[in-house]
Amino acid sequence: MSLLVVGSVALDSVETPFGKEDEVLGGSATFFSTAASFFTPVRLVAVVGEDFPERHIDFLKARGVDLSGLVRREGKTFRWKGRYGFELNEAKTLDTQLNVFQHFVPELPPAFQSSEYVMLGNIHPDLQSKVVDQVQSPKLVAMDTMNFWITGENAALRKTLRRVDMLFVNDAEARQLAGEHNIIKAARAILSMGPKRLVIKRGEYGSLLFDGDHIFGLPAFPLTDVFDPTGAGDTFAGGFLGYVARAGKIDHPTLRQAMVAGTVMASFTVEKFSLERLRTLENREINERLATVKRLTHFEDLGDATRIV
Amino acid sequence: MSLLVVGSVALDSVETPFGKEDEVLGGSATFFSTAASFFTPVRLVAVVGEDFPERHIDFLKARGVDLSGLVRREGKTFRWKGRYGFELNEAKTLDTQLNVFQHFVPELPPAFQSSEYVMLGNIHPDLQSKVVDQVQSPKLVAMDTMNFWITGENAALRKTLRRVDMLFVNDAEARQLAGEHNIIKAARAILSMGPKRLVIKRGEYGSLLFDGDHIFGLPAFPLTDVFDPTGAGDTFAGGFLGYVARAGKIDHPTLRQAMVAGTVMASFTVEKFSLERLRTLENREINERLATVKRLTHFEDLGDATRIV
Numbered sequence: 001m002s003l004l005v006v007g008s009v010a011l012d013s014v015e016t017p018f019g020k021e022d023e024v025l026g027g028s029a030t031f032f033s034t035a036a037s038f039f040t041p042v043r044l045v046a047v048v049g050e051d052f053p054e055r056h057i058d059f060l061k062a063r064g065v066d067l068s069g070l071v072r073r074e075g076k077t078f079r080w081k082g083r084y085g086f087e088l089n090e091a092k093t094l095d096t097q098l099n100v101f102q103h104f105v106p107e108l109p110p111a112f113q114s115s116e117y118v119m120l121g122n123i124h125p126d127l128q129s130k131v132v133d134q135v136q137s138p139k140l141v142a143m144d145t146m147n148f149w150i151t152g153e154n155a156a157l158r159k160t161l162r163r164v165d166m167l168f169v170n171d172a173e174a175r176q177l178a179g180e181h182n183i184i185k186a187a188r189a190i191l192s193m194g195p196k197r198l199v200i201k202r203g204e205y206g207s208l209l210f211d212g213d214h215i216f217g218l219p220a221f222p223l224t225d226v227f228d229p230t231g232a233g234d235t236f237a238g239g240f241l242g243y244v245a246r247a248g249k250i251d252h253p254t255l256r257q258a259m260v261a262g263t264v265m266a267s268f269t270v271e272k273f274s275l276e277r278l279r280t281l282e283n284r285e286i287n288e289r290l291a292t293v294k295r296l297t298h299f300e301d302l303g304d305a306t307r308i309v
Numbered sequence: 310m311s312l313l314v315v316g317s318v319a320l321d322s323v324e325t326p327f328g329k330e331d332e333v334l335g336g337s338a339t340f341f342s343t344a345a346s347f348f349t350p351v352r353l354v355a356v357v358g359e360d361f362p363e364r365h366i367d368f369l370k371a372r373g374v375d376l377s378g379l380v381r382r383e384g385k386t387f388r389w390k391g392r393y394g395f396e397l398n399e400a401k402t403l404d405t406q407l408n409v410f411q412h413f414v415p416e417l418p419p420a421f422q423s424s425e426y427v428m429l430g431n432i433h434p435d436l437q438s439k440v441v442d443q444v445q446s447p448k449l450v451a452m453d454t455m456n457f458w459i460t461g462e463n464a465a466l467r468k469t470l471r472r473v474d475m476l477f478v479n480d481a482e483a484r485q486l487a488g489e490h491n492i493i494k495a496a497r498a499i500l501s502m503g504p505k506r507l508v509i510k511r512g513e514y515g516s517l518l519f520d521g522d523h524i525f526g527l528p529a530f531p532l533t534d535v536f537d538p539t540g541a542g543d544t545f546a547g548g549f550l551g552y553v554a555r556a557g558k559i560d561h562p563t564l565r566q567a568m569v570a571g572t573v574m575a576s577f578t579v580e581k582f583s584l585e586r587l588r589t590l591e592n593r594e595i596n597e598r599l600a601t602v603k604r605l606t607h608f609e610d611l612g613d614a615t616r617i618v
Binding site: 038185202220259286304305306 | 616
């Protein structure tokens with residue numbers, strides 16, 4: 001089934017305690033579409049500048065990503081520079097140069113307007129809303145957001161939230177958006193803002209899915225070497241929606257499986273810098289980790305376990 | 310099967326953002342034995358002072374806890390005073406009065422020496438070792454510890470660790486003990502110190518079990534109202550070992566189920582102050598939550614989920 005992502009394609013400069021890379025391929029739409037492409041064909045809408053290396057275009061094409069919505073504008077490509085501390089939980093942004101991204105207004109090629117599954121990457125909520133205007137009868141529209149929009153564009157964000165089916169956020173964003181520390185209460189508050197489904201990503205602590213009244217909790221994939229968390233959230237969403245689009249249905253059992261797919265794709269991403277791990281990733285490795293997550297989480301029924309005193 | 314716990318019985322004064330209680334029933338052995346008593350009979354070894362209220366003795370007796378190892382000494386009962394902030398993740402200790410606990414040397418009544426399952430509560434590692442000296446041929450000896458012993462009595466702690474089968478610690482303690490931030494690496498380092506099994510408790514983020522080469526991850530029970538986290542770790546261990554002792558076996562599937570029992574018992578404890586929630590807890594409620602944890606965590610096989618590009 002058709003999966004569309006609208007977001008950023010960027011050149012990232014990242015520093016972690018384990019190394020440093022300058023101007024490597026990054027951006028929410030890049031990570032998302034690469035991860036999703038392991039499950040389903042993806043359509044990408046984004047903007048790059050004149051300086052965007054052709055080899056990155058070739059890479060995405062080789063992954064089967066439809067780039068007919070990737071426009072090249074006069075000027076430089078969006079650049080982000082960040083640093084992670086030893087705990088690897090949150091990046092400190094050192095520099096952001098929006099460049100051509102500053103005047104980005106997403107326009108869907110006609111062939112993309114019938115996309116059934118849609119991911120609105122982390123851009124201005126008004127632009128996310130403009131994408132919703134352009135899709136005809138999607139089965140599922142999901143979005144990402146961040147603290148910057150929660151504080152700075154709250155009204156616009158609330159408006160967009162009312163128009164989508166699903167939200168991906170991390171712990172801190174969920175708490176901030178809901179104004180509530182307890183994560184279960186925060187989730188319920190967010191579900192009352194519009195989206196019927198919510199994924200809360202908690203880094204090394206795993207993730208939670210709220211789907212109507214259902215809650216599903218999943219630990220993170222156990223990793224001994226976490227190298228660079230950049231793109232983990234976008235590849236989670238990419239694995240999730242890639243799996244959903246491939247299944248062609250959004251019933252609750254499928255969404256649980258999609259959480260597993262998201263967890264596994266994020267686990268690969270963080271093992272190397274940028275998209276490096278995904279470049280060499282094989283289907284076999286993905287399927288192995290999907291099976292490992294089951295061994296990590298399942299247990300036998302306890303039945304009636306108590307005694308009478 | 311016989312389950313023995315050695316630890317503290319205390320009077321706690323606790324302050325949380327939701328209320329304040331003075332001199333309520335507390336202590337690691339109290340929380341542990343109460344939780345375990347829902348699964349199996351428990352034997353308790355601890356010390357209290359002359360001022361320890363008889364009604365607390367009556368409560369433990371009513372829970373079927375064998376108190377023939379509870380000694381009453383001249384002086385006052387151990388007192389702990391703590392405060393939790395809004396995030397409810399760690400208590401700030403405001404005051405500790407060891408009182409009769411200062412000269413506590415655990416002595417097992419002869420009938421307790423054949424106990425098959427043993428929990429060494431959070432006391433000086435040398436005293437934990439003295440308990441190991443006194444049990445004849447236990448099937449499983451588990452222990453708890455804390456930052457105070459990890460820094461102040463590291464050599465003694467390492468010695469005790471070599472003599473036990475299992476350790477319960479929280480995230481921060483695991484990292485501190487191993488001198489390693491990555492939690493999987495930290496777990497492996499701890500398993501090389503002696504215990505073949507390790508439970509890492511992560512509060513609202515759930516828990517991890519390491520059993521030889523097996524890893525099992527479990528989210529926390531989803532709660533909208535967390536009132537007082539005091540005793541959560543001890544009731545986790547009590548539910549865990551109570552379940553194991555009831556099953557009478559320590560194979561890997563049983564330990565996974567025990568994680569569920571521990572998670573559920575801890576989830577009740579934190580809903581009210583002190584042991585209040587456990588006082589009114591019914592077997593039916595426990596069994597309901599055991600079933601809920603399965604619904605929270607299980608998913609259908611994904612099979613071969615990837616596509617060929």
